[in-house]
Amino acid sequence: MFRKHHSHHKRVSKSVHFNIQYxxxxxxxxxxxxxxxxxxxxxxxxxxxxxxxxxxEQSLHDNVLSPIxxxxxxxRNVHSGKLPEExxxxxxxxxxxxxxxxxxxxxxxxxxxxxxxxxxxxEAIIAGTKKIQSRSITEPTTQTVIKGPKDGFTENLSTNISxxxxxxxxxxxxxxxxxxxxxxxxxIGILYMEGIADKDIVRExxxxxxxxxxxxxxxxxxxxxxxxxxxxxxxxxxxxSERPDVVSANLLEGKIAIIIQGTPFALxxxxxLIQFFQSPEDYYANYLVSSFLRIIRIGSFYVNMYxxxxxxxxxxxxxxxxxxxxxxxxxAQREQVPFPAIVELLLMELAFEVLREAGIRMPRAIGPxxxxxxxxxxxxxxxxxxxxxxxxxxxxxTTAISSFTLPNPxxxxxxxxxxxxxxxxxxxxxxxxxxLVSLCIILHLCSLKxxxxxxxxPFSPVRFSDLKDSLIRMGSPSxxxxxxxxxxxxxxx
Amino acid sequence: xxxxxxxxxxxxxxxxxxxxxxLNEVGLIIAIGIDLPEERESGYRVTYQVINPSYFSQxxxxxLPVINYTVEAETFxxxxxxxxxxxxRENRVTHLSLIIxxxxxxxxxxxxxxxxxxxxxxxxxxxxxxxRDSTAEEVLGVVEPLESxxxxxxxxxxxxxxxxxxxxxxxxxxRAISLLSGEGQNLMLSGVxxxxxxxxxxxxxxxxxxxPSVVEVSGLAMFKKDQLAGWFDGKFARTxxxxxxxxxxxxxxxxxxGNKNITITTQGIKSDIKTELKPEPALIVNAKIRGxxxxxxxxxxxxNNEEMIKLEKKFxxxxxxxxxxxxxxxxxxxxxxxxxxxxxxxxxxxxxxRHEKEWNTLFSNAEIDVNVEANISxxxxxxxxxxxx
Numbered sequence: 067m068f069r070k071h072h073s074h075h076k077r078v079s080k081s082v083h084f085n086i087q088y089x090x091x092x093x094x095x096x097x098x099x100x101x102x103x104x105x106x107x108x109x110x111x112x113x114x115x116x117x118x119x120x121x122x123e124q125s126l127h128d129n130v131l132s133p134i135x136x137x138x139x140x141x142r143n144v145h146s147g148k149l150p151e152e153x154x155x156x157x158x159x160x161x162x163x164x165x166x167x168x169x170x171x172x173x174x175x176x177x178x179x180x181x182x183x184x185x186x187x188x189e190a191i192i193a194g195t196k197k198i199q200s201r202s203i204t205e206p207t208t209q210t211v212i213k214g215p216k217d218g219f220t221e222n223l224s225t226n227i228s229x230x231x232x233x234x235x236x237x238x239x240x241x242x243x244x245x246x247x248x249x250x251x252x253x254i255g256i257l258y259m260e261g262i263a264d265k266d267i268v269r270e271x272x273x274x275x276x277x278x279x280x281x282x283x284x285x286x287x288x289x290x291x292x293x294x295x296x297x298x299x300x301x302x303x304x305x306x307s308e309r310p311d312v313v314s315a316n317l318l319e320g321k322i323a324i325i326i327q328g329t330p331f332a333l334x335x336x337x338x339l340i341q342f343f344q345s346p347e348d349y350y351a352n353y354l355v356s357s358f359l360r361i362i363r364i365g366s367f368y369v370n371m372y373x374x375x376x377x378x379x380x381x382x383x384x385x386x387x388x389x390x391x392x393x394x395x396x397x398a399q400r401e402q403v404p405f406p407a408i409v410e411l412l413l414m415e416l417a418f419e420v421l422r423e424a425g426i427r428m429p430r431a432i433g434p435x436x437x438x439x440x441x442x443x444x445x446x447x448x449x450x451x452x453x454x455x456x457x458x459x460x461x462x463x464t465t466a467i468s469s470f471t472l473p474n475p476x477x478x479x480x481x482x483x484x485x486x487x488x489x490x491x492x493x494x495x496x497x498x499x500x501x502l503v504s505l506c507i508i509l510h511l512c513s514l515k516x517x518x519x520x521x522x523x524p525f526s527p528v529r530f531s532d533l534k535d536s537l538i539r540m541g542s543p544s545x546x547x548x549x550x551x552x553x554x555x556x557x558x559x
Numbered sequence: 560x561x562x563x564x565x566x567x568x569x570x571x572x573x574x575x576x577x578x579x580x581x582l583n584e585v586g587l588i589i590a591i592g593i594d595l596p597e598e599r600e601s602g603y604r605v606t607y608q609v610i611n612p613s614y615f616s617q618x619x620x621x622x623l624p625v626i627n628y629t630v631e632a633e634t635f636x637x638x639x640x641x642x643x644x645x646x647x648r649e650n651r652v653t654h655l656s657l658i659i660x661x662x663x664x665x666x667x668x669x670x671x672x673x674x675x676x677x678x679x680x681x682x683x684x685x686x687x688x689x690x691r692d693s694t695a696e697e698v699l700g701v702v703e704p705l706e707s708x709x710x711x712x713x714x715x716x717x718x719x720x721x722x723x724x725x726x727x728x729x730x731x732x733x734r735a736i737s738l739l740s741g742e743g744q745n746l747m748l749s750g751v752x753x754x755x756x757x758x759x760x761x762x763x764x765x766x767x768x769x770x771p772s773v774v775e776v777s778g779l780a781m782f783k784k785d786q787l788a789g790w791f792d793g794k795f796a797r798t799x800x801x802x803x804x805x806x807x808x809x810x811x812x813x814x815x816x817g818n819k820n821i822t823i824t825t826q827g828i829k830s831d832i833k834t835e836l837k838p839e840p841a842l843i844v845n846a847k848i849r850g851x852x853x854x855x856x857x858x859x860x861x862x863n864n865e866e867m868i869k870l871e872k873k874f875x876x877x878x879x880x881x882x883x884x885x886x887x888x889x890x891x892x893x894x895x896x897x898x899x900x901x902x903x904x905x906x907x908x909x910x911x912x913r914h915e916k917e918w919n920t921l922f923s924n925a926e927i928d929v930n931v932e933a934n935i936s937x938x939x940x941x942x943x944x945x946x947x948x
Contacts, residue, residue: 383578386653386682390589393654398615400582407581495576502573 076168082111082185089115089181092172102131106138106149110185120178122197129158130180130193150187157182161194173251198222198327203229206308206330209473214350215311219330223253226325226332229310230257234317238262244275247283253327254289257313262320262548267336267517271322274517286326286333295515300483302476303516305337312346319549322517336516338523340536342477343367348539357538364537366468370481373468374411375488375500377461382407383496399455408493410454414462415489417444419482422466524549583612586648589625590710592695593672594661602633603664603672606696607642607650608657608710615707623762624708629696635675652681657710658732659688659695659751665780665787673736683736686729688713689780689787691750698751702762703773712774713751720776725806726796727751727776739785742915743900746782747799750790751775781894783919788892791885798885801878802844802897804830811850813870813877815857822854823874823935834903834925836910841926842899844882848931850874852938862942867935875931882929893919 079085086101093099098118106112114134116126133156154162161179165171171190175181178196203225206218219226227241238260245251256275258268274293283289286306294303307313308330313323316334324333343363348356380388381396388396403410421440428436445463449456465485469478484507491499514521524532532549534540592606606629614624628645632638642650658676660669677683690698699709706712717727727749730738738746754775757765765771779796780787791799800806806828812820830846852861852870860866889896900918904911914921 381582382580385580385582385585385587385651386680390587390654390656393587394610394612394615397582397585397587397610397612401612401616403583493579494570495573496578498576499573 078166078168078171078183078188078190080186080188082113082183085183085190086113086115088168089172089175092168104134104138106134106184112182112184114180114182115175116180116195117175117178120176120198121180121195122178125159125197126180126195130182130195133157134182149184150189150191153182153184153191157191157193159193159195163192164189165192166190176251200225208475209307209309209312209346211345211347211350214347215309217310219308219310219325219332221328221330223255223325223327226310226330227255227257230314230317230323233310233314234259239317242272246275246278246280246289248279248281250282250284252283254283255323255325257317257323257325259317259320262318263322264320267519268322270517271324271335275324283326283328285329286324286331289324289326290333295517299510299514300480301339301511301514301521302342302474302480303335303337303514303521305334305341305474306331306476307334308332309346315346315349336519337521338516338519339477339511339521340524342474343472344535344539345473353539353541357540360538363471363473366471367477367481369468370465370472370478371485371488372500373465374415374461374485375492376497377457378407378411378489379492379496379500382493396455396457399457402452403455404452405454407458408489410458411461411489414444414448414454414458415465415486418462418466580649580651584648586610586646586650587612587654588650588652589654589708590657590659590699590713591652591655592627592659592661592690592699593664594690594694594696595664595667596631598631599633602631603635603638604629604631604694604696605635605638605642606699607646608699608708609646609648609650610654610708623702625702625710627696627699635672652679655681656685657688657714658685659690659698659713660748661690661694661696662692662750662780662787663694665689665748665782667786669739669785673732673739676732677736683733684731686714686717687732687735687748688717688729689748689750691752691777691780691790693752698753698774701753701757701772701774702766703771704766705773709774716774717749717751717776721805722807723809724797725800725809726779726793728779728800728805739782741901743895743902743904743911743918744898745784745894745896747791747803747896748780748782749776749796750778750780752777781889781892781896783892783894788894789888791888794881795885795888798881799889799896801828801846802830802832802882802885804828810853811874811877813873815855815859817857819856820854821852821856821859821870823850824853825850832897832899832902833906834899835928836907839925840899840903840921841928842886842922843928844886844930846878846882846929846931848874848878848933850933850935852935855944858944858946860943861938871933871935874933874935878931878933879929882931883927886927886929890923890925893923895919895922899925 079088090099100116100118102114104112104114114130134153137156150164154164165174166189171181171192174192178198180193180195182191182193200220200222203217203220205216217229219229231239236259240258240260242256244254244256246254254275256272271293275289278289278292280288280292290304290306291297296303313332313334317323321334321336324335343360345363348360381400385393400407405413421444424436425433445459448454449459469481472478487503488500491503511522512526520527523529524536529550531547534544535549587610588607589610590608592608594604594606596602596604606627608625608627611622611624611626614622628642630638630642630645632641639650698713701709703709703712706715714729717729720727721729730748735746735748738744752775753772755772757772758768779791779799781789781791797806797809801809806825809825811823811825813823815821825848827849828846830844833843834840835843855861859870861870886897895918899922900911
């Protein structure tokens with residue numbers, strides 16, 4: 067997938083026949099290559115070439131074929147030397163250019179453009195008839211909101227850009243297109259707000275994107291992995307979103323968005339840890355409610371990471387910390403369980419991970435069957451059979467449910483991974499281990515950077531003005547200033 | 560590579576911090592009863608009350624919630640370790656919540672027996688009680704229907720009584736230690752006993768009896784040094800707590816006509832004690848009592864303010880008498896359980912230093928000066944009672 071591929075440069079020849087032969091050879095005589103031969107007056111032979119399925123047939127007919135055929139009928143007396151220029155005059159597609167470099171011509175042909183070759187001219191006319199099939203704009207599936215915009219990105223780059231353009235109607239919105247992926251030659255759009263985004267960060271991002279050297283880019287994660295600052299970390303260093311409103315809001319805060327042809331997920335960078343707890347809905351609802359919900363989300367992130375480890379530490383190392391009545395209940399539950407607590411906990415945690423993974427991939431029709439089996443076997447039968455204690459089921463269920471409160475799946479995956487480290491540390495040396503691992507994680511977080519911006523800001527380094535939109539969201543008068551982390555050039559005071 | 564090795568090394572070293580114990584491998588001791596030994600000359604007879612977890616599980620009916628193991632040994636730790644001859648699980652005192660001391664042992668002198676509880680890994684916030692006229696083993700040996708285990712029934716009976724009438728007060732072990740080691744105040748510990756002896760050895764029979772043998776708080780033990788010297792009973796125990804401001808709420812019946820009574824329920828009691836030298840020490844108690852009229856058995860126009868003031872005076876007199884009698888009882892035993900000496904040592908350290916040794920005699924001969932300020936503020940939903948026609 068990531069192997070490099072090199073092609074040699076060649077120029078378009080004067081002979082149409084030779085050129086067609088060359089193209090067929092290049093494309094392996096592909097069956098969807100359509101070649102239409104024409105004779106333009108006495109000026110000679112010509113060919114109109116396109117690839118079926120990725121061109122707009124309507125536009126090809128109305129704007130390319132019809133004018134050319136009409137031109138032939140008129141049999142105007144044209145100086146043959148200027149024929150390509152004449153043709154570009156009569157073709158009525160918005161995008162048209164002349165190329166003589168074969169690799170570029172092939173790229174355009176594969177991109178959905180139509181190539182017109184004329185005998186005696188070592189140039190190809192490229193008419194923009196591109197039309198990539200894409201689905202219509204639908205509601206995002208990963209970051210749903212109850213109240214707020216309901217449109218989501220599609221796989222089509224230009225649709226996605228249009229969704230952002232329609233939100234930010236400002237001449238400072240910069241969209242720079244480039245291609246990456248030596249084989250796939252995927253279109254990549256880098257979006258930012260001139261004057262708000264930090265110039266150094268923009269330059270850095272462009273530099274990193276231009277240095278991407280992999281075969282293919284099929285999703286934003288390919289770019290993310292190629293350009294992120296620290297490849298070993300479990301934490302997501304960039305935010306990905308399929309919501310145009312989220313991308314727009316981030317652009318307006320001075321962040322940079324990378325949109326890729328073929329995936330509805332846009333990459334937002336630099337990202338801070340706190341961003342992964344912010345739901346777009348926070349800004350669409352009353353700030354008191356939003357703050358409360360944000361605290362709930364952060365709380366459930368901690369529950370998701372720590373609950374099982376703390377439970378394990380309590381029942382294996384720190385019996386004295388459990389209230390006596392609860393202790394008696396827990397002892398009663400553990401009485402018949404044949405496994406050590408750590409095995410019991412890991413069994414249930416893994417069982418849940420399996421269920422979750424199965425839930426994503428199983429056919430929708432058998433979903434209810436799987437959930438019944440999961441709920442009954444794991445929840446009830448396992449307890450009744452004495453395989454696991456009821457408390458463990460409660461703990462694992464709490465952990466599982468709390469993971470679904472977070473608006474971003476990447477941070478949930480980080481918590482999932484860390485949870486197991488915490489469990490092992492707790493089984494090993496109890497709370498001491500949990501605290502030790504926590505300290506390591508905090509140190510790690512403080513060392514992380516996202517495109518040079520401290521990942522753990524505004525907590526470390528402390529940025530007091532940004533704290534107003536971190537653990538809680540203050541009302542809008544106090545949020546008039548832009549966050550200081552990502553833009554240094556254009557501050558609003 | 561170096562990183563991996565150092566992480567492994569750290570993990571290896573950290574394993575010393577591990578204290579891994581599965582829940583189904585520990586025997587949870589929730590109460591310890593201490594008595595004089597029966598089979599040996601010296602040492603203790605220790606009863607461990609251990610939780611039986613399977614009673615609390617779903618299919619655990621038929622067994623009892625706790626199991627008592629009794630061991631005799633020279634010292635506590637010896638007994639604790641020796642208990643492994645009969646207890647099948649590693650016994651842990653992390654959840655120890657009650658100590659009962661048999662009266663015989665308390666009378667013989669407790670010495671430093673609390674040392675081990677403060678030194679070890681148990682908490683030191685749990686209460687100590689004296690098994691009155693019986694042994695700790697016996698008091699811990701009854702499961703009553705309303706509470707899930709004997710420990711809980713002793714603690715909750717005591718707490719409930721402290722709230723409702725105040726004969727009993729749960730003295731945590733750290734306070735008992737500070738009273739034993741402090742100067743100018745003797746220890747008072749609440750007593751517990753069984754309301755009636757068990758009719759049969761079968762505990763389930765007791766559970767099915769409508770009038771079962773239950774734990775009863777009974778009296779307040781006065782100590783001289785570490786030895787039990789005597790008991791306050793009923794009203795006197797309550798009044799002793801009134802002097803030490805340990806009463807939340809209690810009731811005072813006042814005679815009104817014939818053998819009819821008016822009952823005052825107190826709401827807040829704050830009493831100050833001090834010792835004045837005039838020039839011999841005099842014990843002074845100033846108490847403020849707020850209360851409500853909650854029962855009237857004879858006709859009294861309490862809507863009339865003058866009647867109310869008369870009632871308050873009567874109440875003050877009654878309370879003063881009770882306090883005086885209670886202090887007199889302590890004086891007879893020469894046991895200053897209220898801390899008059901402690902107050903004196905704060906107010907006049909020099910005098911205290913000179914007379915510390917003879918304080919018990921000074922205390923028992925001291926004059927008593929009681930001053931109660933009563934305030935009856937409320938008479939419930941009624942003012943005057945209804946008239947019998």
